[in-house]
Amino acid sequence: MTVYLPIAELSVNIFIILGMGAAVGFLSGMFGVGGGFLITPLLIFYNIPPVVAVATGANQVVASSISGAITHFRRGTLDMKLGCVLLVGGLAGATAGVWVFSWLRRVGQLDLFISILYVVLLSTIGALMLQESLRALRRARNNEQLPLKRPGQHNWVHRLPLKMRFKKSKIYLSAIPVVALGFGIGVLTSIMGVGGGFIMVPAMIYLLRIPTSVVVGTSLFQIIFVTAYTTMVQAATNYSVDIVLATILMVAGVIGAQYGVRVGQKLRGEQLRALLALLVLAVGIRLAIDLIVTPEEIYSVAVGGLSY
C-alpha cells in the first residue's frame, strides 16, 4: 500500500515507513536513546530528501522523548533549573542552526553537509562506544573490578565565572558551559534532526560532572523543547516538516519503543552497547560510501528562487 507524502512529494510504501519507525522505536527503547540519529539517515537511504528527513526527524524525537521525560518527572530525577539553563542555549542554538540550514540549502551544499556531519559524528561515537563496550566485556569475562572513579575531581570547566547553584543536582556550576552545551546540541538538532542525547548525556557526566541520576531526565526535558521549537521553525522557514511521514513514524516508533524497553531489560548492558555501537558505525559507513562512490548523475536541478 502506498501513501503520498505531500511535503517530500513522493509516494512511499506505508509498511516500509511503519517498519522503519517501529525498528528505530524498538532500538531507542532498548538502548534508551531518542533515535533521531538513526531515523534521519534511514529516511535519506529511502530517498526522502534530506531537507525533509532532518525536519521530520526532529518532529519524531519530540514524540519519542516525551514519555521518558514524563517518567523522570514523576520520579523526581529531573533538574528543572539546570534544564532551563540548557534550554536557553538550546533555543539559541536551534535558531542559529536553522539559519545555517537555510543558507546551506540556498547554496546547494545542504545534502553534503548533513552527510558529512553524520559520518563524522556516527563514526566517532560508534568507535568510542565500541571501544568502551569491548573493554567492559573483556573486564566482565576476566572478573576484573571497575577502576574507582572520583567524581569529586574538578576540571577547567569548574573554574569558569557566573556560577549558579543547582539544588536538585547538588552542584555549584558556571552557567557558561551549560549554555554552550545547550547551544551546540541545539545547532545539531536543527541541522541533523537529532535530539542530541547521545552527546549531551556523556558531556554532562564527564565534562560538567552532573550526577548521573538527574542527567537523563534533564537532557530529555531540554530535548523535548528544543526539538519542538526546531519543528516549528523548520515548518515556518523551510516548509520541510512532513506531517504524514512524521505521524506514521511516531505511531510506529512509540509502540516499538515499548517492546524495546522490555527486551532491553533482559539483555546485558555491555552487549547491548556493543550492538548499538556496531549499528551506529554501520550507518556511518554507509553514508560515507555514498559520499565517495561516483554518482550516476553529477547534475541536479533545483526549481525556484534565484540562487548562486
Place this chain on the structure above:
Amino acid sequence: MRRLIRTLLLVPLLGLAAPALAQVPMGEASTVKEGLEIGTSTSEIAIASDFRGADLTIFGALTNADELFLAIGQYDVVVTLEGPRDYATVRRKERVFGIWMNTESMTFEQVPESYSLASTRQIDSIDEAPSLNNIGVGIAHMPLNPVGYISDSGSIREFRDAYRRLKLANGLYQRDTSGVQFVSSSLFRASLKLPANIPDGIHMVRAYLFKGGQLIAQRELPLRVVKTGIEQAITDAAHERPFAYGFLCVLIAVVTGWGASLLFRKD
C-alpha cells in the same frame, strides 16, 4: 469571409469543416491567410493526489487551408503545454578531496517547470533549427538563458544539455512526435502527456501551424491545473499557515508520546 470553427467536440466539427473547406476554391488559397483554431474541453483540470499521469486531448482545425498543400502533407502542427515558469538552478558535482560535492551551478531564467509537446512529425524535420530557436518551440529549442554573464560557452552548453536530460528523465518534459494526427483533411487531434508530477498553476496550451516549414499561425489557451485532495490541502496549509502547521505537528507528537506512555503504563 472567414468562418471560425470554435468548438470542443469532434462530431459537430466534422460536419462544419467540410462546407468550410468547400468555400475555398483550389488555387485561391494563397491569397487567403490560413487560420488555426484550438479548443479544449475544459479550462481547468483538477488532479487528485493519486494522479499517475494522463493524456490531454486538444482538438483543432485549420481554416482556409489549401487543398493542394493538405494533400501533399505540407501543413504541420505542433501543440505544446507549458507549465508555470520559474528560475531553475542546475548544479554539477565534482570530486573534491575524494568527496563528491556540488561545485559549479548555473541558473536559468524563467523556464517552464513542465513542458509537453506533440507534433505531426519530428519537429526538426518540420523547420530548421535557427527558426525553431527563434520561436522557442521544442525541448531542444526553448530559450535557456543563464542569469548573469557567463563567458564559457562550452559550459553553458553542458549545463543546458544536463537540464534538458534531467527534465526528460523525470518526466516533466515530454515529447510525442506523432501526438498530432489529422482526423480529417483540416481537423486535428493532439494528445499531450501530463506527467504524474505536473506542477499546479496556470499552464499554456500553444498551437503552431507550419506551412512548408514556415510558421504561419499561432494560438494559445490558458489551462489551469488545480490539485485537489487531502494531500494538497496539507501542502497548502504547510505553505500558507506554517506556524499553525508546525504547531499541529508538535501537538501530534506530544499526543502520540504522551498517549503511548499512558497506554503502556504498568503501574
